[in-house]
Amino acid sequence: MSNKTRSDSRSQLSADNLFRFYSQNGLPKMDMDKVHPVTIRTAKEIQQERVSSKSKNS
């Protein structure tokens, strides 16, 4: 990271330059304590489910 930072021309921009930094958007708003189930799926499975859902709705 240090080497990358040195070669990053953003560091040469002034602190008030619009493109000097990334946006500081933090974590999204959500119920931070609620546990949600996550099932690891391949992109193919996710895509098939999405396409199937579209077919049902059309």
Added chain:
Amino acid sequence: MLLKGNGVTGIKGTFGLNGNVFDRWLDFSEFKSDMNDMCEILQIRSSPKFQVNEEKLKSVHTEWRQDILEWRTNLLPPSSDHDTSKRRLSHLKKTAILLEKFCKIKPFFNFEAVQPKETPPLNPQDSEGAYSGELPNKVTEDMSERLMDGENHYLSYLITYHLCDFFEANRTDRIDAYIPRVTDEFELDFVSFLFSGQMNAQAIHMIFKALFLRD
């Protein structure tokens, strides 16, 4: 964390996350425990057997934490009180840094092309509790091949994609409903990119940002 105990023992293939996952992962033992759980889950779904390499995982964890601090210090605008602890990285940034470390400090998973142990049958009586889920199907043979070919890079992608997906699916500050837009082609191209040697956390972050963009 696997959803086990509290009456949900036996539900395999599903793990539980909450919004505090990154805070919890500051502790290496928590991070390692979740990675082991994810390994267990993925072995249920596929043929390859893989184990976490603890030494490499420790390096991943150390560098991940260091780079989060570097990003907060150098790549985020100064906060009014100059307190870097109040500069927060989004889930996409933290995940992008993690994926970069997974791909650079490898192999954090040791692979073997052998059959995993038989999955214990799901006991319906165990399904009472916080979550009642179904045992996921095995992935197809070609997807098992993808796991073998992709090794650490593909596993890393799967883990980090689902981390982003979890936050995007459960956040309440977006107008549009969340519909995952990932495709089979994207997955191939993205994992190929991870192998390319051209990847870095900033590029990964922009890819994630575009993938999960919505109003």
